[in-house]
Amino acid sequence: MSIGKIMSSSITITVLRFVTGALFILASYPKIINPVHFSAVVAEYQLLPESLIPFAAIILPWIELMCGVMLILNVFAQSNALIMMVVLVIFTIGVTNNLLRGIIHDCGCFELLDGWLGFQEEISFSTILRDLFFIGLILPILLYGSNVFFRRR
Template sequence: MSMFKDIITNRFTVLVCRILIGALFIYASISKIFHPVSFAATFINYNVAPEFIAPLVAVFIPWFEFVFGCMLVLGFRTQTAALGIALLLMGFLVGIGINLARGVQMDCGCFEFFGWRENLDIFTFLRDIVFIALTIPPLISEKHFLAVDVLFRNEGR
């Protein structure tokens, strides 16, 4: 177990996971930020929450994705950002899982920037599990490399 923990808390592992997940969430947020009506419609199609909250979801979720993504890339409040992204992903997994169980055929609404559209399927579900796994190294690591956090603590130098 110690060797596994050493690998996932290695500063380079943490850095790669931080930048990969952070950049991915920045990318995912862009289209949603600029097209909130489209994102609200996608949210409504998931049919997992009351329609009246769709405008709030369409405005706030993309900005959470963007801010947490930037925080991870910069290494600012890294554990908070990793936790925020993990929680978002868990929420996405619930919506995806419910709709897969229902047999619903629909657009995921995950990454629509540059016209990339994908259908909701088991791959989407498994991919989000992998994304959650990639939040674990920055979430559990106490030391961060090439991170703004280092400026506020005497670590990682």
Template sequence: MNRGSQAVLDLVGTLVRLGLAAVWLISGSIKISDPGQTYLAVKAYDLLPDGLVHPVATGLPLLELALALFLLLGLGTRIAAAVSAVVLVLLIAAVAQSWARGLTIDCGCFGGGGQVAAGQTQYPQEIARDVGFLILAGWLTVRARTRFALDGWLRSGRVDTVAEESELERT
């Protein structure tokens, strides 16, 4: 692969990384600013025992904000992307099971959440949106090299550069 192609892929990766970071930052910030509503959103899925609803409602926004920070800084990008992918698959599965069970809830992905009136659900759109985010996470899991990332700056010396170039030639 020539340097021009690598530069374009690095730029695309940077936009993907920052976009996914923005998703987690917005989602986590909204949830953490209204913990009561986040609790109601998690409870509405009717998946968890009552004893786990509060820890999940507390931990999910913290995880989202941590992922946002790692992706924003470009630190542990591949790991943050892989964790993002796992979280997104779990969220997609939760929305899909709600739809399949006939629950009438708002996913609460970007605030709100909980019971809604019949006909007010948006399951197909929520799943499609999260699949789009999953594609972004997949891109970064496969190709984590991006510009303005601490990952690249932490690698120093000729050995890492040669290893990185060899890895790029294989992909």
């Protein structure tokens, strides 16, 4: 069986939808419950004008949550995968930009793990590799997932 057939199979797409959906839900939760902290994290990236930071800090976690839920439910999976891909690409560019400028700070990705496991992540080269891995997980959904309301593949 070719890699293309494996990546486009309904079982693979379903597993990837559940995994990436759960990851984005997990990432969104602490940002939603503590927007002030997430706003400080967004500011550390030094990419947005100061006036847009509160807006981004409130909207982005809800986008992550909704895309994660909709992926799990298989609602417009391709569209949600595209949104998640754009978020990850922008985030990866931001991390790369800050690393090249020597700015090291809290990633702001999985703050829930900090509370549960004492895990705090600063941006690093491994953050970029992890995000490229997540992009690789989302790509088959974008290419082969359904883009209708509650259609089963």
